[in-house]
Amino acid sequence: MSHPALMSADDTALLVVDVQDKLMALIPGAVEVIRNIGFLLDAAQVLNIPVQATEQYPKGLGPTVSALAHKLPPRLEKLAFSCCAVPQIVEEFQRQARPKVLVVGIETHVCIAQTALDLLAEGFRVYVAADAVAARAETDHRWALHRMAQAGVHITTCEAAVFEWLRRAGTPEFKTISKMIQDRARRADRPAFHPTPRTTPA
DSSP states (O other): OOOTTOOOTTTEEEEEEOOBHHHHTTOTTHHHHHHHHHHHHHHHHHHTOOEEEEEESHHHHOOBOHHHHTTSOOOEEESSSSGGGSHHHHHHHHHTTOOEEEEEEEOIIIIIHHHHHHHHHTTOEEEEEEEEEEOSSHHHHHHHHHHHHHHTOEEEOHHHHHHHHHOSSSSHHHHHHHHHHHHHHHHHTOOOOOSSOOSSOO
């Protein structure tokens, strides 16, 4: 029996919040955040995980960054900071029978935190990938993650989330995604992932 806090490809949805040009221009480490969200979107496509996305006042803050726009469904516009103010978002997750939602995007202490807390209030189990959210100030980012965790949001990382979605090795999906992980490691100068244990030291 799996722990109820573990995600799977069958019970989880991905929500991408406000990854827009004018916002990302203000975010330290924006390139890595965009890369990490792209990695999650690619994995979600392989595993048939539903995705929703929003844009905050696009007339003023611009469109979704081009590196991600082509990977996303049509974005839902909003003025409220919480995505739950857009009824279609909660309704669609409920229609798809997705009781768990992984939330990523901008900014950690505003739209991410308010969305995550409202999703909890709607009865969802909520996850935030700490390396796929960001804020203009590190203090805001760090304390927002702390506050969400105290409220019951599960703080995770992109790679941990994807391995939970996979659950096991040896599948065609695992082989595809393991190549994506190795490519991500090369581009981000991270230690490479090896799908089988090494028998000799690196």
